[in-house]
Amino acid sequence: MMTANVQEFYHKPTNTFSYVVSDPESDAAVIIDPVLDYDHKSGRTGTASADTIAAYIQDKGFSVDWILETHAHADHLTAAPYLKGLVGAGIAIGEGIRTVQKNFVPVFNLKDLATDGSQFDRLFAEGDSFAIGGLTARVMSTPGHTSDSVTYVIGDAAFIGDTLFSPEYGTARVDFPGGDARLLYQSIQRLFSLPPETRLFLCHDYPPESRDETPMFTVARQRAENIHIHDGVDEAAFVTMREARDATLSMPALIIPSVQVNIRAGNMPSPEDNGVSYMKVPVNMLGKAL
Numbered sequence: 113m114m115t116a117n118v119q120e121f122y123h124k125p126t127n128t129f130s131y132v133v134s135d136p137e138s139d140a141a142v143i144i145d146p147v148l149d150y151d152h153k154s155g156r157t158g159t160a161s162a163d164t165i166a167a168y169i170q171d172k173g174f175s176v177d178w179i180l181e182t183h184a185h186a187d188h189l190t191a192a193p194y195l196k197g198l199v200g201a202g203i204a205i206g207e208g209i210r211t212v213q214k215n216f217v218p219v220f221n222l223k224d225l226a227t228d229g230s231q232f233d234r235l236f237a238e239g240d241s242f243a244i245g246g247l248t249a250r251v252m253s254t255p256g257h258t259s260d261s262v263t264y265v266i267g268d269a270a271f272i273g274d275t276l277f278s279p280e281y282g283t284a285r286v287d288f289p290g291g292d293a294r295l296l297y298q299s300i301q302r303l304f305s306l307p308p309e310t311r312l313f314l315c316h317d318y319p320p321e322s323r324d325e326t327p328m329f330t331v332a333r334q335r336a337e338n339i340h341i342h343d344g345v346d347e348a349a350f351v352t353m354r355e356a357r358d359a360t361l362s363m364p365a366l367i368i369p370s371v372q373v374n375i376r377a378g379n380m381p382s383p384e385d386n387g388v389s390y391m392k393v394p395v396n397m398l399g400k401a402l
């Protein structure tokens with residue numbers, strides 16, 4: 113099997129892994145899930161984290177074919193448009209982004225938002241494939257956490273977004289609009305049917321004090337050890353566990369700004385007549401009653 117070169121970048125404030133995946137035999141590469149620095153207290157954005165990725169790409173002399181999103185994230189803002197400006201690559205996401213957009217239009221009353229995914233350069237469907245130099249990337253639709261979640265399978269590496277987390281942390285929540293525990297179970301079973309040595313790269317890690325953040329666990333390790341969904345856990349038991357757990361979770365700190373930006377492919381809301389972009393806070397729309 114082809115082996116892709118994978119370099120991870122960990123964004124500590126949001127516990128997010130971004131990746132540069134490259135072809136060992138050419139200069140072709142893709143960027144996966146880059147993060148825009150954002151301070152919610154001040155409303156300031158920054159590009160130091162994205163610049164680290166750009167510097168790595170420049171240092172290696174890579175030619176970037178795509179900036180890939182595994183889904184519309186609810187806990188960080190994407191730096192895809194900033195990096196698109198630097199490296200010239202198109203921004204791609206799963207075609208389920210249309211459903212995510214439709215689900216969030218009423219939450220934020222986004223009357224002018226196109227819900228056809230046209231903010232992105234390419235929408236991937238199940239089974240689509242594309243080249244990264246001599247590597248072939250295959251798109252698996254893996255919904256459940258969100259409607260648009262996809263996994264990019266590149267040689268023996270798979271970039272699984274928010275489906276599985278580390279074995280001791282478990283699986284992604286399914287309580288955002290469009291989330292579905294049954295679909296998440298079925299998507300994870302598809303990941304588990306990949307060859308056991310397949311490297312599954314996480315979008316997040318929330319490590320205990322006893323270890324450093326870890327971007328990758330194999331299919332075999334997850335099937336053996338994932339506390340929510342190891343081999344032998346059936347769909348009904350998983351759904352019961354997942355829904356009970358989600359009922360105890362508070363909203364991610366950055367869901368309100370993240371969703372508004374990420375469903376626009378990372379672009380800020382249109383500036384108002386003073387030239388400033390504003391984000392909305394929907395009052396009493398998200399989360400549980402206090």
Ligand SMILES: [Fe+2]
Nearest residue numbers: 184185186274
């Ligand atoms: Fe997510």
